[in-house]
Amino acid sequence: MKEKTLLIVNIFLGIVAVLLFLNLMHIRFPSAGKALAALDPAEPVCIVSYRGEHGMVEDIPQCCFDVQKLRACKRVIDEVVVGETAKSVDWSCYVRDTEDALHYLINQKTAAYCKNEGFRIP
Template identity: 35%
Template sequence: MFSERRYAIFNVALILAAVLLALNLFNIHLPSVGQAQSFFDTEEPSCLVDWQGEQTQWYDLDSCCLQARKQLSCEPEVGGWDCGAGSDTVHYVLNDKAYRYCQRQSFWP
């Protein structure tokens, strides 16, 4: 019915799809190609400073990135990232576009 060449191409495509799904399962993100991800994300970069439940917008994104990087961890949340050092400390809440911007800075490995 099909040639062996078609089966080989189909198998390679399935293996590639399985690898990508496995990476997604373990929350491993591959870098985007070019600026496509930023181009389609029309949301403005946003940084919120959260202190004991009170959130304040911080408009200096470079300073926010630096302070967020100083925290112990940045954990993914629904719609963004929460960077903090514990439960009773200041947290920096970044949306996805701001987090990608911060990752491109020289101080963010």
């Protein structure tokens, strides 16, 4: 019984030693949140909508910066046509929830990216 306990402790210490060595070499592994975001096969989507007109925001970090300045986000599961392409969106973020207000429409992949990068999504 004692030999089995020592074997388990030695294996555990070996794993800790490997992880410490990798940390010393500055090798980073994704956290659980980033791993879940990496498993999502969808492309990040950020669409600006104003009075029925839609435009894509290609710079996702800039989209995150703009979205965190807004007052609220609500869950919407919808498809928005931008140009000739339909994009799935999961969130609508806004200052005022009216037709004549600016809305940012993002999907779950974009929301997860923003949160993992430290942006405060309302």
